[in-house]
Amino acid sequence: MKNKVILLILDGLGYSYARKLMGNLEGWVEAGDAKVWQGQSVLPSASGPCYASIHTGLTPQDHGVTSNYHQGRLENADIFSAVKAAGGTTGAVAHSFFSDYFQSSPFNHLRDMEVDDINRPIQHARFYTMTGENKAQPATPSDIDLFWQMSLVIQRHHPDYFLFHSCTLDSLGHNYGFDSIQIDKNCYTIDAALGDFIPRWQEQGYDVIITADHGQSARGHHGGTEAIMRDIPIYYFANPNHPVQGPAPDHVIHQTAIAPSILQRMGVAIPESMQSTPVWT
Ligand SMILES: [Zn+2]
DSSP, X not given: OOOEEEEEEETTOOHHHHHHHXXXXXXXXXXXXXXXXXXXXXXXXOHHHHHHHHHHSOOHHHHOOOSTTOOSOOOSOOHHXXXXXXXXXXXXXXXXXXXXXXXXSSOOHHHHSEEEOTTSSSOEXXXXXXXXXXXXXXXXXXXXXXXXXXXXXXXXXOOSEEEEEEOHHHHHHHHHOSSSHHHHHHHHXXXXXXXXHHHHHHHTTEEEEEEOSOOOOTTSOOSSSOHHHHEEEEEEEOOTTSOOOOOOTTOOEEGGGHHHHHHHHHTOOOOTTOOSOOOOX
């Protein structure tokens, strides 16, 4: 692999909220140590469809995940299968939707919750389900615990591609709206943790990309066409030894370009089904 990549999906963190609340990420951008682009989610701007589009490079109209009610393994090539086909290794700490779409379906706790198996598409995986979530108990794992769990998997297995996904911000937004003190404080918590973890991951030889599946409105909704629902941040922290070349700062990166762009940056052959032009070298 030319480069190893970590992709972090912070569920629900829209572009405008990221740019005004994530002080560490923005500090590195201001200092010239990281880049940021605006991205645009597919439609519908809902979690499942966006997870599938980020990884397959296809629109929901093509990959078929048109809502969060979808269940079933996707047939299209995706980042995990492409990296594995190229002889690389993969890992994830994420919601079980990712296991259902890219690993095996239906999700089976005993088989799928913890995976270390080089024959599966996501070879080193830790999934959570958030079963029983409600307003009093959102059932999102601690983000700091997840960052450590991810660091542990990376230390043990050094996967070439690693997906991290956290639902915290999306869950709180649905419960309290995105214009809320709950969002302010939890963005601060995650941003502060990233201030410690990003340099650690970079030292381990990774590019770190931070994005969201979709945004969310002030009153806590998404799925539609409003800019606040579709506009997402795409931060890029390149391995300092291999600076990244990307598009102009005002170029809006469509969500379907993320998969082929990551594969191109990794030096992995891009599957024919991924038709969007890659943006990173
Ligand atoms: Zn989501």
